[in-house]
Amino acid sequence: MAAKLQKPEELLKIDYNKPGNKDWMDTPVEFREGMFCWGAKGKDLKTLELPNARDWSPKEEDWKLPENWKDTILEALADRLSKYRSFRLFMDICVRCGACADKCHFFIGGGDPKNMPVLRAELMRSVYRKYHTTGGKIFGKTAGARELTLDVLKEWWYYFFQCTECRRCSVFCPYGIDTAEITMMGREFLNLLGLNTGWISGPVANCYMKGNHLGLEPHTIKSSIEFFLDDIETVTGIKIEPTFNRKGAEILFVTPSGDLFADPGTYTAMGYLMLFHELGLDYTWSTYASEGGNFGFFTSNEMAKRLNSKIYAEAKRLGVKWILGGECGHMWRVLSQYMDTWNGPADFLEVPKSPITGTVFDNAKSTKMVHVTEFTADLIKNGKLKLDPSRNDHLKVTYHDSCNTARGMGLLEEPRYVLKNVCNHFYEMPDNTIREQTFCCGSGTGLNASENMELRMRGGLPRANAVKHVRDQHGVNMLANICAIDRATLKASMEYWVPDVSVCGTHELVGNALVMKGEKERTQDLRMEPLPGKEGKE
Amino acid sequence: MMLKNLLSEKRAAILERWLDIILESYPADTSNFLRQQKNRFANPVGAAISQGINGLFEELLNGKSSDEISPFLDNVIRIRAVQDFTPSKAVSFIFLLKKVIREVLEKEISENRFSDELSALDADIDNMAMEAFDIYVKCREKLYDIKANEVRRMTFRLLQRANLICELSEQEQELIDIKNLNVKRKEVTK
Numbered sequence: 001m002a003a004k005l006q007k008p009e010e011l012l013k014i015d016y017n018k019p020g021n022k023d024w025m026d027t028p029v030e031f032r033e034g035m036f037c038w039g040a041k042g043k044d045l046k047t048l049e050l051p052n053a054r055d056w057s058p059k060e061e062d063w064k065l066p067e068n069w070k071d072t073i074l075e076a077l078a079d080r081l082s083k084y085r086s087f088r089l090f091m092d093i094c095v096r097c098g099a100c101a102d103k104c105h106f107f108i109g110g111g112d113p114k115n116m117p118v119l120r121a122e123l124m125r126s127v128y129r130k131y132h133t134t135g136g137k138i139f140g141k142t143a144g145a146r147e148l149t150l151d152v153l154k155e156w157w158y159y160f161f162q163c164t165e166c167r168r169c170s171v172f173c174p175y176g177i178d179t180a181e182i183t184m185m186g187r188e189f190l191n192l193l194g195l196n197t198g199w200i201s202g203p204v205a206n207c208y209m210k211g212n213h214l215g216l217e218p219h220t221i222k223s224s225i226e227f228f229l230d231d232i233e234t235v236t237g238i239k240i241e242p243t244f245n246r247k248g249a250e251i252l253f254v255t256p257s258g259d260l261f262a263d264p265g266t267y268t269a270m271g272y273l274m275l276f277h278e279l280g281l282d283y284t285w286s287t288y289a290s291e292g293g294n295f296g297f298f299t300s301n302e303m304a305k306r307l308n309s310k311i312y313a314e315a316k317r318l319g320v321k322w323i324l325g326g327e328c329g330h331m332w333r334v335l336s337q338y339m340d341t342w343n344g345p346a347d348f349l350e351v352p353k354s355p356i357t358g359t360v361f362d363n364a365k366s367t368k369m370v371h372v373t374e375f376t377a378d379l380i381k382n383g384k385l386k387l388d389p390s391r392n393d394h395l396k397v398t399y400h401d402s403c404n405t406a407r408g409m410g411l412l413e414e415p416r417y418v419l420k421n422v423c424n425h426f427y428e429m430p431d432n433t434i435r436e437q438t439f440c441c442g443s444g445t446g447l448n449a450s451e452n453m454e455l456r457m458r459g460g461l462p463r464a465n466a467v468k469h470v471r472d473q474h475g476v477n478m479l480a481n482i483c484a485i486d487r488a489t490l491k492a493s494m495e496y497w498v499p500d501v502s503v504c505g506t507h508e509l510v511g512n513a514l515v516m517k518g519e520k521e522r523t524q525d526l527r528m529e530p531l532p533g534k535e536g537k538e
Numbered sequence: 539m540m541l542k543n544l545l546s547e548k549r550a551a552i553l554e555r556w557l558d559i560i561l562e563s564y565p566a567d568t569s570n571f572l573r574q575q576k577n578r579f580a581n582p583v584g585a586a587i588s589q590g591i592n593g594l595f596e597e598l599l600n601g602k603s604s605d606e607i608s609p610f611l612d613n614v615i616r617i618r619a620v621q622d623f624t625p626s627k628a629v630s631f632i633f634l635l636k637k638v639i640r641e642v643l644e645k646e647i648s649e650n651r652f653s654d655e656l657s658a659l660d661a662d663i664d665n666m667a668m669e670a671f672d673i674y675v676k677c678r679e680k681l682y683d684i685k686a687n688e689v690r691r692m693t694f695r696l697l698q699r700a701n702l703i704c705e706l707s708e709q710e711q712e713l714i715d716i717k718n719l720n721v722k723r724k725e726v727t728k
Contacts, residue, residue, distance in 0.1 A: 109620075
């Protein structure tokens with residue numbers, strides 16, 4: 001698109017009173033309430049044996065850093081540059097073409113130039129140049145290099161916790177720079193000084209000690225699920241009896257713990273329970289590998305690996321053949337791209353094969369873990385499910401591609417195939433907001449706290465704007481997705497931007513449409529709301 | 539009605555200048571993007587502002603169709619309420635329309651032909667600004683509601699299990715009763 005040429009009279013209109021724009025390096029970071037999360041708690045850092053465990057607040061001047069903090073960061077920078085070739089490449093290769101600049105949801109919705117992915121990465125590149133390039137060492141600022149100072153460190157913290165590692169910018173980078181990996185590295189460095197957020201380190205500590213982010217103990221997990229079973233019985237008349245920690249089951253099922261507690265994720269969990277019961281699937285839940293999500297991934301490589309290890313360990317302990325995973329976003333980036341090399345090879349497991357259809361999931365040959373929408377899409381394709389999509393006729397559904405499943409593992413068609421089979425009214429959002437180009441919910445990577453609500457609303461705007469469009473065009477009233485964080489955060493985003501649209505997991509709609517053997521006449525959906533045409537019957 | 543005719547005639551110039559002034563409230567890199575990216579899904583803020591000022595100008599000229607809150611104003615203020623603006627800065631662009639109109643119609647206004655109409659227009663713009671303030675406050679209140687609702691959602695199941703939820707609708711109360719009954723049955727059968 002050619003820039004508009006100014007007319008001579010426009011060029012003459014020079015406003016001498018307008019202050020010049022400062023260079024970004026001369027624009028100090030200003031901590032604004034609503035834009036950042038509270039600091040990590042000392043007790044959680046201690047549990048995780050992370051450095052510099054103490055209570056601290058980003059709002060205070062003094063971050064209680066160790067005296068040698070600068071050496072720690074610079075040594076880590078040198079170490080990671082030698083360890084990861086990709087990191088050095090990403091530091092060196094950017095030509096600042098600007099292709100990524102306007103692709104970040106935080107920049108689009110908020111307008112802070114330091115949220116342009118190129119500039120956010122430049123916060124770190126400038127330090128890299130100062131200490132690792134000849135030009136930077138000699139010419140300093142002229143060569144885009146700067147010293148690592150306390151202000152720079154604080155700027156890193158502020159902006160590396162304003163990136164959801166969604167990787168939309170990377171789709172547009174002609175060099176394929178993965179900006180998410182720069183953020184991941186930034187956070188890893190900050191964690192060496194005890195500079196995590198409470199919203200991340202709390203769940204990580206819980207997960208390390210109890211197996212899941214919420215810190216649910218085995219009896220609580222069991223009783224939560226029993227509560228869903230009561231609801232399912234009310235809606236369908238069918239009593240389901242799932243098993244827990246059962247040795248010798250064919251399949252281990254792992255899902256994010258968020259689905260066990262917060263609505264609307266809970267309805268998605270009910271959908272799984274109903275589907276597996278109807279199939280007579282030989283599967284078990286685990287109260288140990290009770291978390292698919294991995295907030296360690298937002299902390300450091302080492303922490304992510306540590307939390308992930310329980311999945312294969314539990315599969316081995318129980319002696320299952322393969323693993324089925326629930327609807328989650330970053331969980332799948334970890335499982336699909338990291339688990340195998342961190343904690344594999346899982347050679348004690350078999351290549352996943354659906355016991356119902358006989359389909360072998362070759363795509364999961366190495367990890368031995370299958371996404372539940374792949375599993376369900378295969379069931380539908382093979383005609384193994386009796387579905388009544390009219391039970392979702394009160395819903396006009398659109399689908400939000402979660403960043404990690406779409407861009408991280410290319411899971412684009414299966415969820416759509418499932419949705420189109422379980423509901424009659426499905427509408428896509430505009431092309432440049434879905435699939436590989438999907439917009440983030442605005443609150444991923446552990447940014448789904450409450451204290452940073454303004455940040456979340458800014459980041460959520462581009463997605464919400466596309467939802468609003470399909471609401472206006474087609475009357476869409478339900479935003480389906482396959483991510484536990486989406487289910488929690490899009491609800492808030494919709495409440496602000498498009499209040500009449502609800503949020504659901506894909507398997508909630510499967511649960512509604514699934515015709516089960518021996519069920520009573522359904523008058524309610526899983527939310528206990530009357531089905532279309534059945535009002536007053538419940 | 540002379541002034542309104544003139545405003546209608548000069549609509550393009552007024553809106554362009556008004557847009558310039560609004561975009562100047564953003565950093566330079568951002569305002570370039572907001573101005574140049576024309577796809578409304580790639581640039582929801584720029585689109586809301588351009589459509590917003592068009593719609594608002596139309597409402598000023600022809601009056602609003604109802605007493606309801608202007609959707610154009612709501613779209614713009616809802617965005618500015620979560621951006622880097624103080625409350626006054628978030629709504630100030632409305633007042634700036636007065637300045638824009640006086641700049642664009644400098645000659646005509648200096649001939650003093652429209653003083654009555656101009657006062658009426660100023661009053662309409664003031665009303666619009668007050669409406670913007672109402673929207674701004676509602677948006678900020680909404681943010682606090684959302685925070686509270688999130689906490690409620692996270693704890694609802696816990697409270698429900700502990701039977702600590704009160705003020706239920708009749709239907710919900712019935713469901714809880716059934717569940718309690720089931721629990722009691724279970725206890726009895728143990």
